[in-house]
Amino acid sequence: MTANSKYGINPRLISVITNRDLSDIPDSPTASMLPGSYGRIIAEKVNQGPREHPENIQRLVCNRCGRSGNYDLGLVAIDSDKAQKLGHDDSVPAGTETLSILDCIQATGYFRCRQCNAAGHWKLSESAERAIYLGGIGAAFFSPKDISKQKFTYGGFVLADGSRHRWATDVEEYYLQKLAGQPDDAFTWNRLGNTYLAGGRPDLAAVAYEQSLIIDxxxxxxxxxxxxxxxxxxxxxxxxxxxxxxxxxxxxxxxxxxxxxxxxxxxxxxxxxxxxxxxxxxxxxxxxxxxxxxxxxxxxxxxxxxxxxxxxxxxxxxxxxxxxxxxxxxxxxxxxxxxxxxxxxxxxxxxxxxxxxxxxxxxxxxxxxxxxxxxxx
Ligand SMILES: [Zn+2]
Structure with a gap:
């Protein structure tokens, strides 16, 4: 069992698919509430099968409830341009916001706070900052021959429309906002499924793929x-x-x-x-x-x-x-x-x-x- 043993579900996913008001969905839905035929079945076997990326457990603090926990970040991409500006604060005029390590990264892992089910409101613990810093040094020395075996890499994740998002839950939110306005977009449902799959959530991926197939x-x-x-x-x-x-x-x-x-x-x-x-x-x-x-x-x-x-x-x-x-x-x-x-x-x-x-x-x-x-x- 991984450290991220309790899996969060976004109430908005259920709301958009079932057309129910968000206020009617519990803040922390359970797998039994997942729409479709397969999500609930796969939810019992989330850790079965090969992973898209190696486990990359880091300690994060939830800015919503203040509780910390270990979460699987998946593949972390480090923006080298931003990373180079870290620690060069001398040139920055007083009063200008400086970059933190958090500003330099994106991660593929899908996780929500185990205490309050919030997503995307994270602070890196000192140990996580250190791990990302060292991971960045490692990634600079070892060429990314096989990205599926890496925990850290240089670069960034950009969606087809050019938008960038830090966490997988941010990508999810972005797609769900889009789908709330155009729920019959089978292609976007497919892309949402891919985000879940890359994030280590085949159960949610199945829900999105099934929805995509109902439409097309x-x-x-x-x-x-x-x-x-x-x-x-x-x-x-x-x-x-x-x-x-x-x-x-x-x-x-x-x-x-x-x-x-x-x-x-x-x-x-x-x-x-x-x-x-x-x-x-x-x-x-x-x-x-x-x-x-x-x-x-x-x-x-x-x-x-x-x-x-x-x-x-x-x-x-x-x-x-x-x-x-x-x-x-x-x-x-x-x-x-x-x-x-x-x-x-x-x-x-x-x-x-x-x-x-x-x-x-x-x-x-x-x-x-x-x-x-x-x-x-
Ligand atoms: Zn929380």
């Missing part, structure tokens, strides 16, 4: 990320359903750069392979052309899925590229680097009405013994 059932990124959160919580059947939906929605999804979409699809295949444990079962689980048609559209109207001979090798993500590109439909034309290997060719564009058996990659032939290798969980 074709929100591919929400299907994928919700599936990942479910997989890590051991909910494999539900995870498989949403991974499958991510494959189905990809060719119609435009809010993502093509290369990133291909990587997400490869990751989807890898998770599905783990869930099904067996190559044949995995292949049989993949969506067919008919699954990918919008409701009411006849099969002959679509040529979006291309079948061709491919070999896939578990453990070699690039071998999944051709299959991922099949699910991208026309979006594969945006890829700067195609996966097509010498000797590999598109064998058929299936446009036959009612051809249910022609799943993408339906012409796969067993060319290699490695292909049927089972993946252990």
């Amino acid at each position: 059932p074709a929100q591919m990124e929400s299907h994928y990320s919700l599936a990942k959160a479910l997989f890590n919580a051991g909910e494999k059947a539900a995870a498989a359903q949403h991974f499958r939906q991510a494959l189905i929605c990809a060719h119609r999804y435009s809010r993502m750069q093509a290369e990133r979409m291909r990587d997400m699809l490869v990751s989807t295949f890898e998770y599905l392979l783990q869930i099904h444990c067996d190559m044949e079962k995995f292949l049989a689980s993949l969506p067919t052309e008919l699954d990918m048609l919008p409701p009411g559209e006849a099969a002959y109207a679509s040529g979006t899925v291309v079948s061709r001979e491919i070999n896939i090798y578990p453990g070699n993500p690039k071998s999944f590229y051709p299959m991922a590109e099949m699910y991208m439909g026309k979006r594969r034309e945006e890829l700067l680097t195609g996966s097509q290997m010498p000797g590999e060719s598109i064998s058929a564009i299936s446009q036959t009405a009612g051809k249910t058996s022609s799943r993408p990659g339906g012409n796969r032939k067993k060319k290699s013994g490695k292909k049927n290798k089972k993946r252990k969980l």
Whole structure:
């Protein structure tokens, strides 16, 4: 159990989703009040599964209630420009507000005061200031080769609209304010989910992703990320359903750069392979052309899925590229680097009405013994 064993929930999250007045929601809601199907289930297993960032416990003091506690800050980004101005107060005219260490940092961890459920009103303890100072020195010497293993880094977190926020709860508040005015913005619900996930709160992430999918059932990124959160919580059947939906929605999804979409699809295949444990079962689980048609559209109207001979090798993500590109439909034309290997060719564009058996990659032939290798969980 981590030091941050009691998890806070923002009453505004429940208010915006349920359309109930904030005054009707308790100041410190419990997990049983989370809307949707999965948030409550995942809340019991928040610490299960891999972390986005290593645990980074620091002692903070809540400015609202004055109580101190240990909280997991996640990855702390230090603004080097601001940090350089620390300790150079001689040039600052008298009366000018000087910078503190707190002014120089942003953190990914999602946490609220365990006593009063306030968020974002923190003072760093002396030990936390020292840890950040030393962490900054460490980050300056070690290049950030793998950001997922670091506790401190130089730089900053900027949202797509250019805004910057210190704490994950500030980002949450920013998105919730936006969503209160435009609750049908499935993309912003997805981004809110990502903030929770990066903050170590897959339970809240699931709530936001589910809301995103209620508004837009074709929100591919929400299907994928919700599936990942479910997989890590051991909910494999539900995870498989949403991974499958991510494959189905990809060719119609435009809010993502093509290369990133291909990587997400490869990751989807890898998770599905783990869930099904067996190559044949995995292949049989993949969506067919008919699954990918919008409701009411006849099969002959679509040529979006291309079948061709491919070999896939578990453990070699690039071998999944051709299959991922099949699910991208026309979006594969945006890829700067195609996966097509010498000797590999598109064998058929299936446009036959009612051809249910022609799943993408339906012409796969067993060319290699490695292909049927089972993946252990
Ligand atoms: Zn407090």
